[in-house]
Amino acid sequence: MGIKRRTKSVTTMLSIFESGEEALSVVNLVERLKNQMNKTTVYRILERLEKEGAIHSFSGTNGLKWYAKCSQCTAHHHNDIHPHFECKDCGKVECLEVNIPIPSIEDRNIQSVDVLLTGQCTNCMI
């Protein structure tokens, strides 16, 4: 049970994710939406959108929470194992459409895989 009502705030949030290709930190969203909705509302809408499978979340380098809408985000299902990339120079975070093969681990039941790559993005490599 994710989003039940298409409120103005939900629409606003979704349009932000539709328009861009990058990931967005919650901190960034709270800041940029502070005139349009409450901090708590930002957190709760993101939570519901993720539960629905519209977006997915992950942790950045400093433990901050990020959200992104990627091509693999499908309703009611989210089982992508793509890595996330954080540019240490400009701070940009994005989903990489690359498959990371995880070897089977003995004696353990692996249920989720999170891969965070850090380095320089295309612009900052120069």
Next chain:
Amino acid sequence: MGIKRRTKSVTTMLSIFESGEEALSVVNLVERLKNQMNKTTVYRILERLEKEGAIHSFSGTNGLKWYAKCSQCTAHHHNDIHPHFECKDCGKVECLEVNIPIPSIEDRNIQSVDVLLTGQCTNCMI
């Protein structure tokens, strides 16, 4: 410049890492050492030990900071690319001695790789 003086607090901290094989969260360390040293001291000793290469740090599922001393932790150098495993049932976190091959990513300069696997550990699989 990591540890300069072998204080009682530093010795205590190191002995904790020597004795166990698991990773330890900062929260856990602050709690278990609260009668022996200040919270700030815990944070600072861990920071210095990591700078020295005696231990290494990483983020757990909720963005919490964890530290561990693994076989690959060597003085003045720490370039292991092993995954970390967090058991969602009992909460145990550990380093896995497995190599995760990261494919080369075009147009990006990858400098660090963090892999967090979540699932059930040996004990909790039953």
Next chain:
DNA sequence: TGTTTAATGCAACTTAGTTGCAAATATAAT
């Protein structure tokens, strides 16, 4: 149009982690 239930705002709170500064202590020099 009214009723129900989900969603929001607000304020207060929790928790992880940080900072500045004075006091304490390990280590090196005398």
Next chain:
DNA sequence: ATTATATTTGCAACTAAGTTGCATTAAACA
């Protein structure tokens, strides 16, 4: 052994991310 000096620690106050409870607002559906 004593002193000097630079590192380390404790403390208290702070910052920032994220959460909670509750009263109010507003979708959606009959």
